[in-house]
Amino acid sequence: MKHKEELKEIIKAYRDRGITCDQNELIQLLREVQTLFGGVIPQKALEKTAEKLELKMTFIDALLKRYPSIRTEDAPHTLSVCGGKNCAKRAALSDFVERTYGVQVGGTAEAGFRYKVTGCMKKCGKGPCVKWDGDIHTGMTEEKLRKLIEGER
Numbered sequence: 001m002k003h004k005e006e007l008k009e010i011i012k013a014y015r016d017r018g019i020t021c022d023q024n025e026l027i028q029l030l031r032e033v034q035t036l037f038g039g040v041i042p043q044k045a046l047e048k049t050a051e052k053l054e055l056k057m058t059f060i061d062a063l064l065k066r067y068p069s070i071r072t073e074d075a076p077h078t079l080s081v082c083g084g085k086n087c088a089k090r091a092a093l094s095d096f097v098e099r100t101y102g103v104q105v106g107g108t109a110e111a112g113f114r115y116k117v118t119g120c121m122k123k124c125g126k127g128p129c130v131k132w133d134g135d136i137h138t139g140m141t142e143e144k145l146r147k148l149i150e151g152e153r
Helices: 001-014 021-036 043-052 057-066 090-101 142-149
Strands: 077-082 113-118 130-132 135-137
Touching: 001 021, 001 043, 021 043, 021 057, 043 130, 077 090, 090 113, 090 142, 130 142
Parallel strands: 077 113
Antiparallel strands: 077 130, 130 135
């Protein structure tokens, strides 16, 4: 119940400042909500925020894709696979992720992560590379990646 009241107060404070016109303010609001809920925004909190600010959920979802540091209940993690054009091993790793976790680039896997392919991570000699929640992991294999995603570190 405490979170519900605090969420209302946060939304009201930002709404009173006219944040719907300022994307940076909206991102700051989402970061505050994430902090309020211990690092992951519940879907109901996202929906309530969109409703009170008169925003479409599709707009909120688009913002969330652009800001991987904002984590939601359905995707508390972010996986980025190196997409450097000279990396010969990246295609097999991307295929593994898509096949094993049933996710496409830009989507959210049921295993709880947002999936994207980035540019070169500048670790070519130690590749293939992935970023898991912003941390680079080199020498990635299918087995190592599965352990990383499934929390068997």
